[in-house]
Structure formats: C-alpha cells, structure tokens
Amino acid sequence: GENVEQHPSTLSVQEGDSAVIKCTYSDSASNYFPWYKQELGKRPQLIIDIRSNVGEKKDQRIAVTLNKTAKHFSLHITETQPEDSAVYFCAASGVNTGNQFYFGTGTSLTVIP
Amino acid sequence: NAGVTQTPKFQVLKTGQSMTLQCAQDMNHNSMYWYRQDPGMGLRLIYYSASEGTTDKGEVPNGYNVSRLNKREFSLRLESAAPSQTSVYFCASNTGTGDYGYTFGSGTRLTVV
Numbered sequence: 001g002e003n004v005e006q007h008p009s010t011l012s013v014q015e016g017d018s019a020v021i022k023c024t025y026s027d028s029a030s031n032y033f034p035w036y037k038q039e040l041g042k043r044p045q046l047i048i049d050i051r052s053n054v055g056e057k058k059d060q061r062i063a064v065t066l067n068k069t070a071k072h073f074s075l076h077i078t079e080t081q082p083e084d085s086a087v088y089f090c091a092a093s094g095v096n097t098g099n100q101f102y103f104g105t106g107t108s109l110t111v112i113p
Numbered sequence: 114n115a116g117v118t119q120t121p122k123f124q125v126l127k128t129g130q131s132m133t134l135q136c137a138q139d140m141n142h143n144s145m146y147w148y149r150q151d152p153g154m155g156l157r158l159i160y161y162s163a164s165e166g167t168t169d170k171g172e173v174p175n176g177y178n179v180s181r182l183n184k185r186e187f188s189l190r191l192e193s194a195a196p197s198q199t200s201v202y203f204c205a206s207n208t209g210t211g212d213y214g215y216t217f218g219s220g221t222r223l224t225v226v
Contacts, residue, residue: 089155099163104155105153106153
C-alpha cells in the first residue's frame with residue numbers, strides 16, 4: 001500500500017519568515033496530494049491540493065510543489081502569521097489506494113510573534 | 114448546508130460497553146470514511162464506504178463495525194470497547210473519485226476507562 005512520510009514533526013518560525021513542510025510517498029501511481037490544516041480541537045480543513053499533472057500551485061501565501069520523479073511534495077507558507085500556527089497533514093491517493101487518502105503523521109507549526 | 118455532521122462530540126465508556134458513532138453528510142457525496150486520530154500517528158483509516166451499499170476495511174479495522182445506512186449516513190460501532198480505542202474519531206466524505214479533498218466532521222472524542 002501507500003506510505004506517506006512527513007517531516008519535520010515540529011517546526012517553529014518567527015512571524016514573517018517562511019515555513020516548509022516536506023512529504024514523500026511510495027506509490028508512483030498516486031496522483032492527488034491534498035494538504036490539511038488542523039487547529040487545536042478542530043477538524044482538519046483542506047487548504048490546498050495538487051494533482052499529478054501540475055508541478056506547482058499557489059494560493060496567496062501558501063504553495064505546494066510536486067516532484068513526481070522523486071516522489072515528494074512540499075507545502076510552502078510565506079510571510080507566516082500567528083494564525084498559521086496549527087498541525088498540518090499531507091496525504092496521497094490514487095487508483096492503487098482505492099482513492100482513499102493515506103496521511104502523513106503531521107507537522108506542528110508554531111509561529112512566534 | 115451543514116456538510117458532515119457527527120454525533121456525539123464527547124463520550125466516556127467503560128471497558129466492554131458498546132456504542133455507535135453517527136455520521137451524516139448532505140453534499141451528495143458517494144464515499145464516506147471513518148478515521149481515528151492518535152497523538153504522533155496522524156489519521157488512520159478504520160473503515161470506508163466507496164458507495165452506497167459497500168463497505169471495506171481500512172488500516173485499523175479490528176474492534177469496529179460499520180453500516181452504510183443510505184447515501185447520507187455512515188455509522189461506526191464499537192461492540193466491546195477497550196482502552197486502546199481511546200481516540201478522536203473523524204468521519205469524512207468526498208466524491209470518491211480520488212482527486213477531490215475530504216470534508217471532515219467535527220470529531221468525537223472517545224475515552225474508554
């Protein structure tokens with residue numbers, strides 16, 4: 001089955017700096033990669049996703065890049081703000097996963113004012 | 114439009130007791146999922162239903178059963194609760210095509226004593 005690894009597990013940055021979270025996946029047939037943000041005590045919320053026919057996608061201060069050859073994808077947050085503090089999860093899915101999502105173990109991001 | 118509704122939000126059970134977690138979605142989604150979330154382990158799939166009338170095991174199905182009552186509702190049952198089932202449970206749904214994100218319910222925090 002699919003195996004998704006996520007690093008780092010914790011990340012602290014100063015407000016205004018950039019944050020980068022990296023994930024690798026094992027199944028070359030996976031073709032959809034969403035990112036979720038989970039604030040303390042809340043449900044995971046989809047923040048951005050990328051499909052395998054695209055190398056990069058941006059939405060305001062967040063962006064995701066995908067390297068299919070190396071089987072890794074990354075979340076980039078620029079100009080971080082305290083409200084970006086949360087746990088971020090990556091996931092992968094494709095025909096070999098039965099279109100279910102396999103999640104990374106999460107990154108706890110703290111933005112220091 | 115409520116999205117995905119989960120009940121109850123909190124529950125304390127004694128070892129050996131049974132209970133059913135309820136989930137309903139109003140987005141006409143085909144697929145529904147039950148995940149558990151434990152510290153440091155991310156989100157792990159318990160059971161899923163790719164479409165009305167079908168259910169399949171995920172990564173961690175032992176000790177659980179599910180019912181896809183109709184297209185809207187997908188319930189998770191613990192027949193004989195164990196302390197190892199203390200966790201936060203999330204229901205989710207999506208189109209089932211593998212390239213659109215999940216919508217999560219608000220979660221159930223279950224403690225088994």
